[in-house]
Amino acid sequence: MTKARTHVLEAITQAKEPVSARQLCEKFQSDYDPATIYRALHYLEGKDRLDSFILHCSEHGTERYYVLHSNEHRHWFHCERCHRFTDLGLCRFDDLVAQMSAEKGLAITSHTFYATGICPECRQKI
Incomplete structure (x- = not known):
């Protein structure tokens, strides 16, 4: 697994609540460009390492949030x-x-x- 995927997975594992791609991009802004973060999320969700849901918030708009995959x-x-x-x-x-x-x-x-x-x-x- 790439370094970016590992870092994204670790960040979501350590989070106590769902995390948005925007939050991950802010966290890793000096390490990875946003496209790398989005590709990592897409890959991890496709490999059943993450689950996601979409939430609309009047302040942040519509965002997809990620959590560790669970049965x-x-x-x-x-x-x-x-x-x-x-x-x-x-x-x-x-x-x-x-x-x-x-x-x-x-x-x-x-x-x-x-x-x-x-x-x-x-x-x-x-």
């Missing part, structure tokens, strides 16, 4: 003020997805869920 599907909460993520835990929608699939005759293969709002720390500051 357990997880959901996230994004604070609109401090922009930190909270892991909501394992997916609780499996029964609902199965029900919708049966009702509509669909073969749902994946879904994405995230919640946005204000975290407890930011709520205390209001």
Whole structure:
């Protein structure tokens, strides 16, 4: 694996929450150009080392966020003020997805869920 891929994977491994390509480009701006970071992310996701989801934030726009690959599907909460993520835990929608699939005759293969709002720390500051 290339040095850039190794560094990107290490950064995401050490992160306690999802990381955007923009954040990685800022972190490695003196080491790698943005195209190298994006290629590394694409490669690592293609090799099932990373998972990603897309989130729209009024301050940062629409961005793809990356986490380590897991066989357990997880959901996230994004604070609109401090922009930190909270892991909501394992997916609780499996029964609902199965029900919708049966009702509509669909073969749902994946879904994405995230919640946005204000975290407890930011709520205390209001």
